Amino acid sequence: MNFKTANIHSTQDMRNAVDERLPLVLSTLGYQESFILVDTKLALGYLSVLAAGGAFLLEKKLKFEEGLPYLKLLLLAYFILTSLSWLYQKFVIKNTIYTGKKGKNVVTIGGEVDKYTPEYKLTITVKSEGRDAGSTQEVVLPFTSVFDKYGNLHEGELAAWIKDQLELNEKNK
Amino acid sequence: MNLRQQLQQLLTLLYVGTSAYMFWKGLSVVTNSSSPIVVVLSGSMEPAFHRGDVLLLWNRNERSRVGDVVVYEVNQKAIPIVHRVLREHHNDKKQLLLTKGDNNPVDDLGLYARGQNYLNKDKDIVGTVYGYFPFVGYVTILITENQYFKYGLLGLIALSSLISGEE
Amino acid sequence: MFSIVQRGQHVLNHAVTLIGILSVFIALSSYALLQQGGAFNLPSTISGVSPQATVRMSRRFGSVGSKEKENNKLTFDLQADLTPLFNWNTKQIFVYLTAEYPGKSEGSSNKVTYWDKIITSKDNANLTLQNEKSKYSVWDVEDTFRNREATVKLEWDIQPYVGILISGETTGEVDVVFPTPPTGEEARAEKMKKRQQKQH
Numbered sequence: 001m002n003f004k005t006a007n008i009h010s011t012q013d014m015r016n017a018v019d020e021r022l023p024l025v026l027s028t029l030g031y032q033e034s035f036i037l038v039d040t041k042l043a044l045g046y047l048s049v050l051a052a053g054g055a056f057l058l059e060k061k062l063k064f065e066e067g068l069p070y071l072k073l074l075l076l077a078y079f080i081l082t083s084l085s086w087l088y089q090k091f092v093i094k095n096t097i098y099t100g101k102k103g104k105n106v107v108t109i110g111g112e113v114d115k116y117t118p119e120y121k122l123t124i125t126v127k128s129e130g131r132d133a134g135s136t137q138e139v140v141l142p143f144t145s146v147f148d149k150y151g152n153l154h155e156g157e158l159a160a161w162i163k164d165q166l167e168l169n170e171k172n173k
Numbered sequence: 174m175n176l177r178q179q180l181q182q183l184l185t186l187l188y189v190g191t192s193a194y195m196f197w198k199g200l201s202v203v204t205n206s207s208s209p210i211v212v213v214l215s216g217s218m219e220p221a222f223h224r225g226d227v228l229l230l231w232n233r234n235e236r237s238r239v240g241d242v243v244v245y246e247v248n249q250k251a252i253p254i255v256h257r258v259l260r261e262h263h264n265d266k267k268q269l270l271l272t273k274g275d276n277n278p279v280d281d282l283g284l285y286a287r288g289q290n291y292l293n294k295d296k297d298i299v300g301t302v303y304g305y306f307p308f309v310g311y312v313t314i315l316i317t318e319n320q321y322f323k324y325g326l327l328g329l330i331a332l333s334s335l336i337s338g339e340e
Numbered sequence: 341m342f343s344i345v346q347r348g349q350h351v352l353n354h355a356v357t358l359i360g361i362l363s364v365f366i367a368l369s370s371y372a373l374l375q376q377g378g379a380f381n382l383p384s385t386i387s388g389v390s391p392q393a394t395v396r397m398s399r400r401f402g403s404v405g406s407k408e409k410e411n412n413k414l415t416f417d418l419q420a421d422l423t424p425l426f427n428w429n430t431k432q433i434f435v436y437l438t439a440e441y442p443g444k445s446e447g448s449s450n451k452v453t454y455w456d457k458i459i460t461s462k463d464n465a466n467l468t469l470q471n472e473k474s475k476y477s478v479w480d481v482e483d484t485f486r487n488r489e490a491t492v493k494l495e496w497d498i499q500p501y502v503g504i505l506i507s508g509e510t511t512g513e514v515d516v517v518f519p520t521p522p523t524g525e526e527a528r529a530e531k532m533k534k535r536q537q538k539q540h
Contacts, residue, residue: 265447
């Protein structure tokens, strides 16, 4: 079993390790990850890179005065795309680490840490596909319960913990 | 999944480059100049400008004035020249300029193209200098002209990215 | 190592912001100092302006295809105190004598420089010149000056150590008429006279 190791003195590091392994853990619980958030952000990002690339090509092909109207368009496109990407991150993705579904249930997990407390504040939202409303619970995962003293992340423990949280969620619906 | 992560990391890297580039292009549009910031390359305007000084250009003025310091290119050749306007002649359609470097004994007539006796404000002028920073641009001169400096700097950048990558 | 890079970036960001704010402050304060010192209304006296016309035929003097091109030069007297232009941010002043005159068509105009000087210290900023000769032989876009009338002024450009380049003009102005250039014979006679004067 390959352990993901993190520096137990850095909450950021432990957080990154959990974020990286979370999809794997949830797949063992039967969930399939949905990539729509990441893909949209990537698409917006790469489109803006294309706009910049276009501006670069423009510089090579046309003289400054000739290329000016096209450059203005590309600059506008770049600005719009990067703004959209920023807005998407801020208002749609927020602090989401994972989103996936099992059967009709869609699970979204978001989280944040503060530097001085070794715990992960997670927001777990479960909703049925099609329905808007879902139940959200805010739980706290103490890193000590999933990391051992060497900094190894025990995915089994993590999986069990999440399973418990999800079952609690089911009960509370 | 690994692909997505790699794409995300690549995007972060690209974003640094493209945002800097687009900022430069935006500045270009605002000032209406193909090169809104230039580094002085020659000593023809000493003691006002020295090699390595940085000049800010503006190109939305309809006409240049005698005494303005302008940047111009002869027949869109690569090297821009930074000199002062000595004489100007205009009508309501165009403006002709004669320039001279402060530190040169004669005007720029010898620098213009064959058969060209004046600069055309609309066609040849890249911009008028309005702002000045001393020394700051010397780094770019070192990078383009001094081989040791260029490779030394590249080596330093490579080294620092290796070190931080080890984390 | 990780935090050194981060700290380095922070320092760089702060430095750039600081430099930006400082530059704005410098630019504004230099301009204010100039205003205070009356820099934009400096008096000057330009007198004894005496233009001399010649006819040239080389490209160096504006001739195209060896056609005759009228050139002229000036001698002049000048008195101007430019010391108010010097403050802590003044690296040099570029001062120049200009002549502005109309062109052929409506809305056309010309301006030429006869003489310029670079002043790098306040001690040299009080100018008193007599019988100063123009530095440049000046020609027009047309082949002759057609005895037009020009307004001669003294203008200045401040080169700062850092900041915005500021220019202005002094109050003195004089009107001058471009003389008719001598004919070929007159020019030769003039040359002979000069040679004879030298021999004495």
